[in-house]
Amino acid sequence: MRIGFVSTYPPQKCGIATFTEDLARAVGAALGTGPEPHIRVVALEDVPCGYPFGPEVGFRLRRWVPGDYREAAAFLDEETDVVSLQHTFGIYGGPDGELVLELLEHLHRPVVTTFHTVRQKPTPAQRELLHQVAGHSDYVVVMARRGVEFLERIYHVPRRKVRFIHHGAPDVPYGPQGEHKEALGLASRPLILTFGLIRRDKGIEEAIRALRIVKEKGLGFLYVLLGETHPAHRRAYGEGYREELKGLVEHLGLGDSVRFEGRFVDRQELLRWLLACDIYLIPYPNLDQITSGTLTYALACGRCVVSTPFWHAQELLAEGRGVLVPPQAPDDMARAIVELLGCPERREGIQRRAYSFGRSMIWPVVGKKHLELLAQAAQKAPHPYVAQPG
Known part of the structure; x- marks a missing residue:
């Protein structure tokens, strides 16, 4: 079985790119093959200069060029038996990414679409786009159970497809x-960590305000913000947000307690930081987030997570696997951190419950499930092409 993936892809710095590379490797391992020749990737490009992709990338899709979507469909028809398409708003061309329909309308191979974003309150255009993408897909995958409900109730996607x-x-x-702290050259004081591509909607300033309260309680710690500014955010706004955060740190007297690691780290180093941390902190103000790769990684590493209650966090941190705090409430966040730092036994219990639950989320398990679903889709009849008006 030849499997195609449509997505952003490394070395592009994007969470979905990393996800797709890991998924392709996991599916290839479950298939019992290497990446070649059974795995082919159509990689989205968002800059004119392009990216130095690996050999598994067989087609470069310039997100702003409508004709590339039709050519990508022809490539997938020729080179694959089934397609795994990754979807979120913003990675495909058009105001809401509607150019993805150019590919799907011309593609004859069965499609399994993974939705990384399923909004509870979409705009009418977003609702219609997601409905159409699902309509062109044989199956759709979501990574939070709440997403199943949203797709059926809000987007009118048949439950049998989800x-x-x-x-x-x-x-x-x-x-x-x-x-792990020793390997990173860190002192033995508690390590609080947040990682990911940084942009203004991540709520980091609220975490910093909370940590000022923690420090006032006399507790020592090091808070590390690991990750560079999101490339799209940097192109639009420069490094203004990061500089604001540094200014806030100095203003609150946290200069010796907060460290900015403003770089994109590889998996090995990322895991080292995660395994070294005593608390993993997620201060997101947007509670509509249905999927979080950073939360998934922290949980599967068996780390104690303090998070705002966005949809994915509510599910993964239930039953004592983490601590939820209200958004934009530094007093509550500080209280949770102080209690956890003061009670190693409680942290250890949370960590063990998180790690045990995380065994269902490791890539060998997830890759096998995706492969099983792709194999089911591959047995279906090819999609007929229906010319669209205009």
């Missing part, structure tokens, strides 16, 4: 933080 599969995560052994 499947829930966890976001994948690396499989790492459970263990204490000490050796």
Whole structure:
């Protein structure tokens, strides 16, 4: 079975790009093959200069060029038996990414679409687009159970098409933080971590305000913000937000307690930081987020997560697997951090419950489930092409 993936792709710095590379590897491993020749990637490009993709990328799709979508469909018809398409608003061309329909309307191969964003309150155009993408798909996948409900109730996607599969995560052994702190050259004080591509809607300023309260309680810690500014945000706004955060740190007297690691790290280093942290902090103000790869990684590494209650966090951190705090409420966030730092036994219990639950989210498990679904889709009849008006 030849499988095609349509998505952003490394070295593009994007969470969905990393997800797709990991998924392709996991599906290839479950298939019992290497990436070649059974895995082919159509990689989206968002800059004219392009990216130095690996050999598994067989087609470069310039997101702003309508003709590329039709050519990508022809490539997939020729080179694959079934297609895994990754979808979120903003990675395909058009105001809401509607150019993806150019590909789907011309594609004859069965399609399994993974929705990384399913908004509870979409605009009418977003609702119609997601409905059409699902209509062109044989199955659709969501990574939070609430997404199943939203697709059926808000977007009118037939329940028979929808499947829930966890976001994948690396499989790492459970263990204490000490050796990982030592490897990173860190002191033994508690490490609080947030990682990801930084932009203004991540709520980092609220985390910093909360940590000022923690410090006033006399507790020592190091807060590390790991990750560079999101490339699209940097192109639009420069490094203004990061500079604002640095200014806030100095203003609140946290200069010796907060460290900015403004770079994109590879998986090995990322896992080292995660395994070293005592608390993983997610201060997102937007509670409509249905999927979080950073949360998935932290949970699967068996780390104690303090998070605002966005949809994915509500599900993954239930039953004592983490701590939820209200958004934009630094007092509540500080209180949770102080309590956890003061009670290692409680942290250890949360970590163990998180790690145990995370075994269902490791890439070998997730890759096998995606492969099974792709194999089901591949048995279906090819899609007929219906010319669109105009």
